[in-house]
Structure formats: structure tokens, C-alpha cells
Amino acid sequence: MPSGKVHDLITLMLAPPVLAVGYAATHSFSLAAISTIMFVFGGLMFGPDLDTASKQYSRWGIFRLFWFPYRSFFKHRSRWSHGLICGTLLRVIYFMGVITLTAFVTAYTVNAYSGGELPAIGEFAKSWQAIGDTVSLNLGKEIFPAVFAGMWTGAASHTFTDLAGSYIKTGRITEFL
Numbered sequence: 493m494p495s496g497k498v499h500d501l502i503t504l505m506l507a508p509p510v511l512a513v514g515y516a517a518t519h520s521f522s523l524a525a526i527s528t529i530m531f532v533f534g535g536l537m538f539g540p541d542l543d544t545a546s547k548q549y550s551r552w553g554i555f556r557l558f559w560f561p562y563r564s565f566f567k568h569r570s571r572w573s574h575g576l577i578c579g580t581l582l583r584v585i586y587f588m589g590v591i592t593l594t595a596f597v598t599a600y601t602v603n604a605y606s607g608g609e610l611p612a613i614g615e616f617a618k619s620w621q622a623i624g625d626t627v628s629l630n631l632g633k634e635i636f637p638a639v640f641a642g643m644w645t646g647a648a649s650h651t652f653t654d655l656a657g658s659y660i661k662t663g664r665i666t667e668f669l
Contacts, residue, residue, distance in 0.1 A: 499650055500547070503535030506649055510642070523634055527642035534646020538583060540574040541650070543567070558590045574654065580647040584640070592616055 510531045514524030541548045542559050543566045549556055562583070566573045573579055599611045627635060 499539070499541075499653060500536060502649060502653055503532060503646060506535075507532055510645065514638075514642075518634070518638070520634075523638045526635065527638045527645075530639050530642025531646040531649075534580065534643035535649055536646075538580070538587075538643055539647045539650040540569075540579050540654075542583065543570075543573040558587070558594070562586055569654070574651050576648055576651055579651065580640075580644045583647070584643065588620075592620070 507528055511524050511528040514527040515521060518524055518527075537548060537551055539548050543563050545563075549559055549563070552559060571578060572582055596611065596613060596616050603609060603611065624636075
């Protein structure tokens with residue numbers, strides 16, 4: 493299995509081709525650049541190894557606490573963490589849930605101690621909708637698929653590298669190719 497340095501190197505080496513493919517597919521430099529930035533983010537910060545004490549996990553610094561429940565719940569290299577279909581989608585859903593819960597608890601605590609009106613969870617759903625509407629209005633609806641495609645391909649490059657490494661290590665490289 494490749495080391496964290498190898499995964500990082502592969503992610504950075506693939507960034508220019510991802511930019512080129514993104515531009516060829518969208519004919520928009522900004523969408524291609526956003527996809528490429530999210531590809532690098534997906535490979536360096538948001539990849540499948542967040543379920544272990546990995547480089548990806550440690551890069552989150554103090555915020556790695558957000559990933560502790562994820563690490564505790566998912567077994568390393570399971571289809572839920574390394575899976576091509578579910579891995580990135582589950583991490584996005586998990587991360588958005590953690591951000592929402594953290595914001596809700598923070599707002600609730602601040603308002604409880606300051607005597608303000610306590611927030612309702614429905615208000616947070618409306619806030620996410622307003623954020624999404626603002627982003628769509630200013631950057632276009634294509635931004636969301638571009639962000640997810642970049643994150644997914646960044647994480648997928650990690651999974652494919654792990655698969656290739658496993659096949660090479662076991663001498664079954666012809667099965668992988």
C-alpha cells in the first residue's frame with residue numbers, strides 16, 4: 493500500500509491533467525479550476541484515510557476532532573470509507589452534518605447564555621438553503637457538480653492507488669490491469 497507521501501505526490505501530479513480535462517469538459521476555466529482545487533482538497537484533506545490516524549487526518553489540526561466519530565464508526569478500507577460510490581458522498585454528508593450540528597450547538601449555547609431567542613433546527617435548514625441559493629446565483633448551478641466531481645476524483649485517485657499497490661504487492665498486477 494502506498495505511503496501518505498506517495499498519495500500526496502500522485503494527487504499533485506494529477507492536478508494539471510485534471511485541470512485540462514475539466515476545461516475540455518466544461519469550456520470554463522473557473523469551473524475547471526474549482527474542480528482541480530477540490531481534487532487536490534479531496535486527495536490531501538478529504539480522502540478515504542480519514543478513518544485512521546493518517547496524514548489526511550492529522551492535517552485537520554484541532555478540527556480533526558470532527559473526524560473522530562467517523563474514525564470510530566468506519567472500519568479502515570471498508571466500502572463505506574474507501575468505496576468509489578459511497579466513500580466521498582458519505583464524507584460530504586457527514587462533514588455537512590458535523591458543521592450544521594456544531595453551528596447549531598454554538599448558536600444555541602451563545603443564545604442560551606446571552607438571553608437571546610433559541611434557534612430552531614428548521615432555521616438552520618433555511619440557512620443552508622439560503623447559502624446554496626446565493627452560491628448558485630453568484631457562481632452558477634454548475635458549481636455544485638464541479639465541487640463534488642473534484643472531491644470525488646481526488647478521493648478516487650487515492651482508492652485506485654491503494655488498489656494498484658495491493659495488486660503489485662501480491663503479485664496480481666495483471667488482474668488489476
